[in-house]
Amino acid sequence: MDKTLSYIEEHGERFLQELFDLLRIPSVSADPAYAADVQRAAEWIAENMRQIGLDAVEVLPTPGHPIVYGEKIISPNAPTVLVYGHYDVQPADPLDLWDSPPFEPVIKKTDIHPDGAIFARGACDDKGQMFLHIKAFEAMWQTGELPCNVKFMIEGEEEVGSEHLGLFCKENNEKLSCDVILISDTSIFSNEVPTITTGLRGLSYVEVEVTGPNRDLHSGVYGGAVANPINVLARMIASLHDEKHHITIPGFYDKVEIISEEERQLLNSVPFDKEAYKKDLGVAALEGEEGYTVIEQTAIRPTLDVNGIWGGYIGEGSKTVLPSKAFAKISMRLVPHQQSDEITDLFAKHFESIAPPSVKVKVTPHHGGEPAVTPIDTKEYRAAERAMEKSFGKKPLPLRSGGSIPIVALFEKVLGAKSILLGFGLDSDAIHSPNEHFGLFNFRIGLKTIPWYHHFYAELKQNSKTA
Amino acid sequence: MDKTLSYIEEHGERFLQELFDLLRIPSVSADPAYAADVQRAAEWIAENMRQIGLDAVEVLPTPGHPIVYGEKIISPNAPTVLVYGHYDVQPADPLDLWDSPPFEPVIKKTDIHPDGAIFARGACDDKGQMFLHIKAFEAMWQTGELPCNVKFMIEGEEEVGSEHLGLFCKENNEKLSCDVILISDTSIFSNEVPTITTGLRGLSYVEVEVTGPNRDLHSGVYGGAVANPINVLARMIASLHDEKHHITIPGFYDKVEIISEEERQLLNSVPFDKEAYKKDLGVAALEGEEGYTVIEQTAIRPTLDVNGIWGGYIGEGSKTVLPSKAFAKISMRLVPHQQSDEITDLFAKHFESIAPPSVKVKVTPHHGGEPAVTPIDTKEYRAAERAMEKSFGKKPLPLRSGGSIPIVALFEKVLGAKSILLGFGLDSDAIHSPNEHFGLFNFRIGLKTIPWYHHFYAELKQNSKTA
Numbered sequence: 039m040d041k042t043l044s045y046i047e048e049h050g051e052r053f054l055q056e057l058f059d060l061l062r063i064p065s066v067s068a069d070p071a072y073a074a075d076v077q078r079a080a081e082w083i084a085e086n087m088r089q090i091g092l093d094a095v096e097v098l099p100t101p102g103h104p105i106v107y108g109e110k111i112i113s114p115n116a117p118t119v120l121v122y123g124h125y126d127v128q129p130a131d132p133l134d135l136w137d138s139p140p141f142e143p144v145i146k147k148t149d150i151h152p153d154g155a156i157f158a159r160g161a162c163d164d165k166g167q168m169f170l171h172i173k174a175f176e177a178m179w180q181t182g183e184l185p186c187n188v189k190f191m192i193e194g195e196e197e198v199g200s201e202h203l204g205l206f207c208k209e210n211n212e213k214l215s216c217d218v219i220l221i222s223d224t225s226i227f228s229n230e231v232p233t234i235t236t237g238l239r240g241l242s243y244v245e246v247e248v249t250g251p252n253r254d255l256h257s258g259v260y261g262g263a264v265a266n267p268i269n270v271l272a273r274m275i276a277s278l279h280d281e282k283h284h285i286t287i288p289g290f291y292d293k294v295e296i297i298s299e300e301e302r303q304l305l306n307s308v309p310f311d312k313e314a315y316k317k318d319l320g321v322a323a324l325e326g327e328e329g330y331t332v333i334e335q336t337a338i339r340p341t342l343d344v345n346g347i348w349g350g351y352i353g354e355g356s357k358t359v360l361p362s363k364a365f366a367k368i369s370m371r372l373v374p375h376q377q378s379d380e381i382t383d384l385f386a387k388h389f390e391s392i393a394p395p396s397v398k399v400k401v402t403p404h405h406g407g408e409p410a411v412t413p414i415d416t417k418e419y420r421a422a423e424r425a426m427e428k429s430f431g432k433k434p435l436p437l438r439s440g441g442s443i444p445i446v447a448l449f450e451k452v453l454g455a456k457s458i459l460l461g462f463g464l465d466s467d468a469i470h471s472p473n474e475h476f477g478l479f480n481f482r483i484g485l486k487t488i489p490w491y492h493h494f495y496a497e498l499k500q501n502s503k504t505a
Numbered sequence: 506m507d508k509t510l511s512y513i514e515e516h517g518e519r520f521l522q523e524l525f526d527l528l529r530i531p532s533v534s535a536d537p538a539y540a541a542d543v544q545r546a547a548e549w550i551a552e553n554m555r556q557i558g559l560d561a562v563e564v565l566p567t568p569g570h571p572i573v574y575g576e577k578i579i580s581p582n583a584p585t586v587l588v589y590g591h592y593d594v595q596p597a598d599p600l601d602l603w604d605s606p607p608f609e610p611v612i613k614k615t616d617i618h619p620d621g622a623i624f625a626r627g628a629c630d631d632k633g634q635m636f637l638h639i640k641a642f643e644a645m646w647q648t649g650e651l652p653c654n655v656k657f658m659i660e661g662e663e664e665v666g667s668e669h670l671g672l673f674c675k676e677n678n679e680k681l682s683c684d685v686i687l688i689s690d691t692s693i694f695s696n697e698v699p700t701i702t703t704g705l706r707g708l709s710y711v712e713v714e715v716t717g718p719n720r721d722l723h724s725g726v727y728g729g730a731v732a733n734p735i736n737v738l739a740r741m742i743a744s745l746h747d748e749k750h751h752i753t754i755p756g757f758y759d760k761v762e763i764i765s766e767e768e769r770q771l772l773n774s775v776p777f778d779k780e781a782y783k784k785d786l787g788v789a790a791l792e793g794e795e796g797y798t799v800i801e802q803t804a805i806r807p808t809l810d811v812n813g814i815w816g817g818y819i820g821e822g823s824k825t826v827l828p829s830k831a832f833a834k835i836s837m838r839l840v841p842h843q844q845s846d847e848i849t850d851l852f853a854k855h856f857e858s859i860a861p862p863s864v865k866v867k868v869t870p871h872h873g874g875e876p877a878v879t880p881i882d883t884k885e886y887r888a889a890e891r892a893m894e895k896s897f898g899k900k901p902l903p904l905r906s907g908g909s910i911p912i913v914a915l916f917e918k919v920l921g922a923k924s925i926l927l928g929f930g931l932d933s934d935a936i937h938s939p940n941e942h943f944g945l946f947n948f949r950i951g952l953k954t955i956p957w958y959h960h961f962y963a964e965l966k967q968n969s970k971t972a
Contacts (some may be wrong), residue, residue, distance in 0.1 A: 068822035129824055135721070198822055225726070239725060243823050252787030254602070254938040258706060258908030259692070261838055262808035263799040265792035268833075269742060269811050276743035279736070320719030323862035325732035332730040341729035344736050345826050350813035351834060355535030355665055356710050356871040357596055358836055358909075359812050359937050366735075367818060369825055371728055395790035404823040441725030442825075470826055471721040 041181035042489045046173075050482065053173045054156075056086065057481075060125070060165050061143040061158040067103055067126035067198045076194050079125045080104045083172070083192055090176040092190065100202035103194030107213075110179060111187045117499040118187040119492060120216035120455070121175075122445070123168025123223065124196035127160035128470045135472035145478065150229075150466055155475040162476035163469035167222035167462060167484065168192060174488035183489070185496035189216060196223075199243070199405020200445045207452040217499065218418040219449050220491065222484065224439050224461030227308050229479055232430040234422050235459035237337060237438030238446055240372030240409035242381040243345075246389060247400040248274070248364045257360040265396030267364040268349045274392055274399075275366065278342055282328040285342050285370075287388045290381065295374040297338050305333055308435060318466060336440035340381075341371045367404075371440060378406030378444075407444015412456060417498040422458050425490035429483050460491060508648035509956045513640075517949065520640045521623075523553065524948075527592070527632050528610040528625040534570055534593035534665045543661050546592045547571045550639070550659055557643040559657065567669035570661030574680075577646060578654045584966040585654040586959060587683035587922070588642075589912070590635025590690065591663035594627035595937045602939035612945065617696075617933055622942040629943035630936035634689035634929060634951065635659060641955035650956070652963035656683060663690075666710070666872020667912045674919040684966070685885040686916050687958065689951065691906050691928030694775050696946055699897040701889050702926035704804065704905030705913055707839030707876035709848040710812075713856060714867040715741070715831045724827040732863030734831040735816045741859055741866075742833065745809055749795040752809050752837075754855045757848065762841040764805050772800055775902060785933060803907035807848075808838045834871075838907060845873030845911075874911015879923060884965040889925050892957035896950050927958060 046053075065079035066072040080097045083106045087095045092108035103126060111118075130140035138144050143158035156166060171190070178184040191214060193203050207214060224235040250267035251260070280286055297305070310333055316324060326335035335341070349364030351357035370381055386401040393399040412419065414436050426434040439459070446457045462484035468474045513520075532546035533539040547564045550573045554562045559575035570593060578585075597607035605611050610625035623633060638657070645651040658681060660670050674681060691702040717734035718727070747753055764772070777800055783791060793802040802808070816831030818824035837848055853868040860866040879886065881903050893901040906926075913924045929951035935941045 068824065069820065129818065129820060129822075131818070131820065132721070197824075241725075241825070243825070245823075250788065253935060253940070254599070255786075256908060256932075256937040257808075257810045257812060257836060258708075258838055259906070259932050259936075260786075260803060261810045261836075261907060262802040262806055263791050263793040264786060264788065265790075266810045268814050269746070269809075270792075272739040272742035272811065272814070273746075275736060275739035279740075319722075319727075319731060321717065321731065321863055322865075323732075324730050325737075325861060325863040326730040335729040336727065339729055341724075342736075343724045343728045343733045343827055344739065344817065345724060345824060345828075346817035346819045347735050347739070347831065348815045348819040350811065351596065351598070352813045352815040352832075353536065353596060353598065355596075356712075356834060356836070357535065357664075357812060357937065358708070358710070360810055361812075364814065365819075367823060369724060369728075369823070371725055394792060396788055396792040398789075439726070440728060441723060465723075465726050468720060469726075470723040470824065473720070 039183060039489060039493055042177045042183045043486060045177040045181050046485050053485070057166060057169050058143045060169065061160055062141055064141045065126050065194065066129050067195050068129050076103045076126055080106050080194055083125055086172060087190065091179050100206060102202045105194065105203070105206055106192040107190060109189040110184065112184055113187070116185065116187050117496060118189060118216040119495065120189045120191060120214060120219045121171045122191050122219055122221045123171065124164045124193050125168065126194040126197050127165065128163070128197050130159045132472060137473055150464065151477040151479065153478045155477045156481065157473060157475045159474050161474055162463040162467040163474065164196065164223045166476040166481060170222055170462070170481070170484040170488055174485055178489050178492060184492070186492045189214065199407065201405060203445055204448050204452065207448065211452065214453055216453065216455050218495065219453070219455050219457040221443065221457050221459055222461050223443055224441065224459045225463040225465050226461060227437060228464065229477070231308060232426045232432060232434035233308065233437035234419070234426065234434050235439045235461055236412045236414055236436040238410045239440055239442050240376060240378050241369060241407045241442040241444055242372060242378050242385065243369040243404040243406060244382060244385060245402045245404060246366050246368060249362060249398045250396065251362055254362050255360040257358045260360050264360060265394065266360050267397055268361060270394060270397050271349065271364040271366060274389065275344060277392060283326055285340065287384050289384050290340070293375045294340060302334065305337065305438060306331055308333065308437060337438035338373055340373050340376060342368065344368050371442065372409050374409045374411055376409060378408055382406055407442050408447035410446040412459060416456065417502065418456055418458050418495070421491055421495035421498055422460050424494045425487050428490045429487040460487065506650060506956060506960055509644045509650045510953060512644040512648050513952050517952070520952070524633060524636050525610045527636065528627055529608055531608045532593050532661065533596050534662050535596050543570045543593055547573050547661055550592055553639060554657065557639070558646050567673060569669045572661070572670070572673055573659040574657065576656040577651065579651055580654070583652065583654050584963060585656060585683040586962065587656045587658060587681060587686045588638040589658050589686055589688045590638065591631045591660050592635065593661040593664050594632065595664050597626045599939060604940055617931065618944040618946065620945050622944045623948065624940060624942045626941050628941055629930040629934040630941065631663065631690045633943040633948060637689060637929070637948070637951040637955055638687070641952055645956050645959060651959070653959045656681065666874065668872060670912055671915050671919065674915065678919065681920055683920065683922050685962065686920070686922050686924040688910065688924050688926055689928050690910055691908065691926045692930040692932050693928060694904060695931065696944070698775060699893045699899065699901035700775070700904035701886070701893065701901050702906045702928055703879045703881060703903040705877045706907055706909050707843060707845050708836060708874045708909040708911060709839060709845050709852065710836040710871040710873060711849060711852060712869045712871060713833050713835060716829060716865045717863065718829055721829050722827040724825045727827050731827060732861065733827050734864055735828060737861060737864050738816065738831040738833060741856065742811060744859060750793055752807065754851050756851050757807070760842045761807060769801065772804065772905060773798055775800065775904060804905035805840055807840050807843060809835065811835050838909065839876050841876045841878055843876065845875055849873055872911070874909050875914035877913040879926060883923065884962070884969065885923055885925050888958055888962035888965055889927050891961040892954045895957045896954040927954065
């Protein structure tokens with residue numbers, strides 16, 4: 039491993055410049071206006087992969103955005119690590135809240151990142167983290183220290199629900215066969231408290247449309263007698279939670295996993311500082327489901343959030359309109375053993391049932407994804423634990439994340455392999471927000487941790503064979 | 506009156522073409538982007554006034570949009586009619602719901618307007634109706650049949666609260682002195698049932714901003730523990746009405762006028778067809794304050810409507826954001842003797858008081874206006890009644906409107922004169938909405954009614970002098 043680590047040391051600055059090139063491509067998968075940029079990002083990655091020695095590199099089309107594949111098979115006897123990541127990014131808006139342009143990466147220091155952080159859309163989620171694996175591979179391969187077979191599957195639709203990845207995995211089952219799937223698309227608790235994500239929430243995402251009158255009306259002439267779809271939508275949304283912030287959709291909690299007292303204690307053992315958390319967010323009080331800690335509310339409990347709402351006149355000044363329609367985008371985070379499709383159905387049925395006769399309601403499902411849990415008593419997990427212990431100098435804790443990587447549950451089902459969520463970001467990195475960033479500390483420690491993972495994973499697998 | 510009516514007959518087509526020219530100017534007062542067009546509309550009207558013989562025509566600047574003034578004083582002994590109207594229009598959006606461009610007037614037939622209607626923003630509200638007075642003046646003056654002194658005060662800020670008109674009236678009290686103020690900016694019940702508006706609702710219009718966390722957050726990482734300002738705003742809006750659709754703001758109804766049983770009966774005597782009303786709006790059910798008829802809900806009862814709402818991601822596709830802020834524009838229609846400033850204060854205090862500690866709330870007042878009532882036992886009202894009886898062939902009924910012309914109450918206070926609301930539009934004319942229009946029948950009957958008004962008003966005033 040010495041040569042690998044020296045190589046990383048020596049080429050670190052170039053790695054960063056390459057990442058900057060990738061970050062400059064606005065590969066926003068949600069917006070059709072950026073389709074050509076998404077394609078360009080895929081080709082950029084393929085080209086980089088070819089240059090550093092990966093084989094069978096291809097930009098594989100899907101009915102949506104393409105998937106980049108590349109591999110290096112060193113021996114049929116070596117274990118195979120499949121790296122999954124994504125090169126697409128969230129939309130950058132609201133643009134006016136960015137301190138520097140989202141697709142012009144710069145390094146700036148912050149309180150949490152005194153050594154500096156890379157500011158750009160995708161810096162952390164997931165171009166920056168995904169790219170660590172490509173560069174770690176380069177270092178291991180160029181120094182002759184690659185101990186595992188490696189396959190890369192880098193997609194361009196993660197931020198819009200990975201719609202075509204499931205079929206791709208099914209159709210390329212053989213090509214993608216592996217012992218473990220390694221993903222860096224999550225966070226550690228802090229730079230001082232390394233953690234490995236052992237749970238992800240699932241997702242059900244819907245768009246709702248409430249229609250009142252068949253045209254926009256004058257609120258003076260009609261107001262008071264005709265249902266206002268914005269007022270009605272507000273009422274319907276408000277009714278989705280009770281006073282204890284429980285979700286009121288019938289059947290919503292039926293399948294929710296009940297966590298053992300022991301696991302709850304382990305979960306709550308990370309040094310969570312509520313006052314610092316509130317201060318960082320600038321809020322005087324938190325608001326969550328009664329009876330659960332913040333760690334639990336954001337990890338082992340399902341939630342319902344409105345991600346967007348619009349209706350009526352939203353321009354400058356005032357307009358006395360009683361609008362015809364109002365809209366909202368609503369997502370629910372799911373926990374084991376809730377099922378995305380089932381929850382989407384429950385939501386739609388409930389939402390339609392609570393609509394008053396004065397309006398019509400339409401519920402359109404967007405993407406969904408299943409929750410996932412990683413067991414911690416496996417070689418795959420232990421290799422991650424040891425790798426982090428090497429790079430961070432302390433043993434990482436298992437932690438459940440509130441986020442979703444919908445494809446993790448699918449990988450297990452289709453490819454028959456567990457995923458290890460070896461993330462290096464921080465929750466404060468503002469992913470999905472203006473001023474997304476990724477610490478240089480995190481970039482560098484990620485580059486070192488990944489080769490250690492391959493090292494320990496090969497070792498543990500070898501031992502089990504010879505044992 | 507014969508020459509006047511013949512002149513109108515002869516020049517009617519030209520009047521229409523002139524109105525089309527005015528409608529082509531997008532004088533949207535709410536949007537600073539149209540400031541030059543608003544100015545252009547004012548100058549167009551002044552030029553038209555000069556051409557037809559009005560004196561002392563001026564485009565008078567205000568700190569906002571200008572006021573057009575013009576007059577014709579025929580005798581110190583003749584009564585003076587001050588015509589008020591406005592040349593500014595509501596914003597045209599949502600543009601995609603217009604069947605023809607809002608600033609390219611066309612004539613199309615509809616079920617309600619078998620003779621055709623002028624489709625354009627401002628066709629009815631208020632360019633079309635205001636212009637009737639200019640052309641009626643032209644007809645009376647050019648034929649030597651003008652019986653009253655006439656003054657015109659045409660403003661450009663009615664759709665944004667007439668902010669500078671109050672001070673203008675105070676400062677020009679002498680110049681504007683008059684016996685009656687004549688305004689055509691309201692509706693008749695139907696082309697078969699002429700009505701005169703005897704009441705207008707007041708208005709309190711506010712914008713609210715709800716701030717949760719200090720930045721947009723990832724809804725997976727933070728959702729469940731951090732208050733979502735959209736969800737909170739929805740909850741707050743929902744709580745502003747109870748299940749009977751009463752408004753819950755403490756003190757809101759304290760000063761509301763209690764209408765006598767007799768007046769309620771008179772109000773409800775117009776032939777209102779609830780099923781036709783629902784069918785026209787495309788709704789299966791109405792929704793309004795319990796215990797009141799539709800006529801009452803929209804005329805003698807105060808209301809609260811959200812006119813616009815926005816927050817979070819409202820673009821294509823999906824984004825899992827827990828936004829920092831959510832906004833709404835909210836207006837309340839007021840009835841005698843509610844006061845706009847007082848209601849705005851009550852709203853702001855209540856809205857702030859119901860905000861949970863997890864968010865911050867800001868309430869910004871936009872414009873407001875006071876409700877107004879016109880007595881029906883005056884010469885001013887009787888002249889209108891007789892004029893309509895002449896043109897429509899049947900006696901008009903008094904009717905209270907749900908809309909607001911905030912300046913009416915102010916006129917009485919500052920100029921010491923009552924306003925007569927001699928409107929010719931229909932509620933179905935889609936003012937403030939896409940596809941606003943004004944019936945040719947209404948345009949023509951308005952042109953005839955106005956000279957009759959001057960005729961009867963001069964006659965009634967003369968009789969009282971000689972009596």
